[in-house]
Amino acid sequence: MTTETASEELTSEMLAGWGHQPGKAFGAALRDGQAALQKGDSLDAVRQMLEGYKPAPVLPLAASGEKPFHINIEAETEDEKANLEAVKHHMTELMRTPTIEAGAIMPDACPAGPLGTIPVGGVVAARGAIHPGMHSADICCSVMMTEFEDADPKVVLDAAHQVTHFGAGGRANGKRFTMSMNLFDSFRENRFLSNPKILRAAQEHLGTQGDGNHFLFVGISRKTGKTAMVTHHGSRGPGAGLYKIGMSVAEKFRKKLSPKTLKQNAWIPSDTEEGVAYWEALQLIRKWTKANHNAIHQATVEGARVDYAERFWNEHNFVFERDGLYYHGKGATPAWDGYASDATGLTLIPLNMAEPVLVVRGRDAGHALGFSPHGAGRNYSRTEHKRRSASRTPEEMLKAETEGLDIRFFENKADISELPSSYKKADSVVAQIKKFDLAEIEDYIDPYGCIMAGEMEPFWRKNKGARR
Structure with missing residues (x-):
């Protein structure tokens, strides 16, 4: 030489x-x-x-079908078959992402965006990469259950209705919950969460549940006969703000590392300064979301003047690190012991407002990458459900599908896209959980009533009216 x-x-x-x-x-x-x-x-x-x-070498996409994924779902009806084919099409494209090493879909799987977007009920394991698009804007969407010692379900539902908050935005001045100053300081010290809009939302949105499929459910445990309350929501404004910034940072890396990767699958390398800070931000958002649930549950306990026996929670829209891989669950519940320091071994799987919430113990199935379903899922979109339901009024549908239950909508207008008929059949999902050995059902919380946001006027229209 x-x-x-x-x-x-x-x-x-x-x-x-x-x-x-x-x-x-x-x-x-x-x-x-x-x-x-x-x-x-x-x-x-x-x-x-x-x-x-020199720039890092550009990572090519894997060939279509090169990396297979586990399928833990069956289809019988034409709608189910069409849904499954769409999910498989999305997953096949998603698995081409260079960082992904394994994938799986759950019985509640359904598409959720442009081709190649991780579906609801999807799980992927990535090497050295955190993909903001794979936890979506609703970071740490999660469920929490409180079981009461001796409480009338109506008293609990009434008390909860007085303290919870659905809809866009946060609570008005004078009606806000107090955010922990230690957590607030941690937000300010993190490069992703120190954004003024995120800091403001972290204070204003505490104790709020948003809209869509988020709910507050009250029922009776078959195992103990006690009243239980379950809330379902995510990280609200703070999480949405983190997601937006995270996607922007991931896009910069995508352009350098793998320009052919789909934009929604861009990633932040976990070993970079940005990756370390983003991982820390995710853990802080998790703490905030848990505090958000706790605020509503504790206020309900005090409002109903009752004691509680047990409380636990789990997230189903998050990123988990295990054995050197980052597991992204989009509408999928971690099902292994010790997935988090506050994990109890029990997790929750809601089905729909007229069906029980399942209390389960995960099976850590390898063919599910250690996850279980997060709910019932859909076979077609909200818009399609509304189209198929056009011959009936929302009131007629609500009465027919929830007879005997106390169903309330915060905006006083039924949202038919959240009625039981808009979801997959609960008994089919339960049967598939058992067939694929995804979780062991330990209890059923049978429904008494439920609060949801309801059909809401777009926020921009509300604001326009207010200005006038």
Whole structure:
């Protein structure tokens, strides 16, 4: 091998010949390399020094079908078959993402976005990468249950109705819950969460549940006969803000590392400064979300003037680190012992407002990547359900599908896209949980009543009316 001799000048042509590409790093390499030459370094030494200025190698997509995924779902009806084919199509494209090493779908799986987007009921394991798009804007969407010692379900539901809050935005001044100052300070110290909008939302949105499929459910345990309350919601404004910033950072990495990866599957490398800070931000958002549930549950306990026996929770829209891999569950529940420091071994699977909430113990099934379903899922979209239901009024449907239950909508208008008929059949989902050995059912919380946001006027229309 011939050793190159030092020259007085390092040229762009030389850098290009060494494999450097145009960009900011190219100019820096030219400047620093020339400075090193002038100090007397050899050309070989300079060339070696400048290797770190080269961009990371571009990662190609895997071939379609190269990385298979586990299928824990069956289809019988035409709607179920169409749904399953769509889910498989999305997963096949998703698995081409360079970082992903394994995937699985649950019995509640359904599509959730453009082709290649992780479906609801989907799980993927990524090596060295956190994908914001795979936990979505509703980071740490989760469920919490409180079982009361001796309480009338109506008293609990009435008390909960007085303290909870559904809809866009946060609570008005004078009606807000107090955020822990330690948690608030931790937000301010994190590069992703110190954003003024996130900090404001963290205070204003505490004790709120949002809209869509989020709910407050009251029922009776078959096992103990006690009244129990279950809440379902995510991290609200703070989580949505983190997701937006995270996607922006991930997009910058995508352009450098894998331009052909779909934008929704961009990632933040876990070993970078950004990756470390984002992982920390996710854990802080998890703490905030747990506090959000706790605020509503404790206020209900005090409002109903009752004692409680047990309280636990679990997330089903989050990222979990296990054995060096980052498991992204989009509407999927971790089903292994010790997945988090506050895990109890029990998790919750709601089905719909007229069916029980399942209390389960996970089976850590390898063919499910250690996850279980998060709920019932849908076979077709909300819009399609509304189209098929056009011949009946929301009131007629509500009465027919929830006879004998105390169903309330915060906005006083039934949302038919959240009625039982809009979801997969609960008994079919339960049967598949058992068939695929995804979880062991320990209890059923039979429904007494439920509160949801209801059909809501778009926030922009409300704001427009207020301005007038």
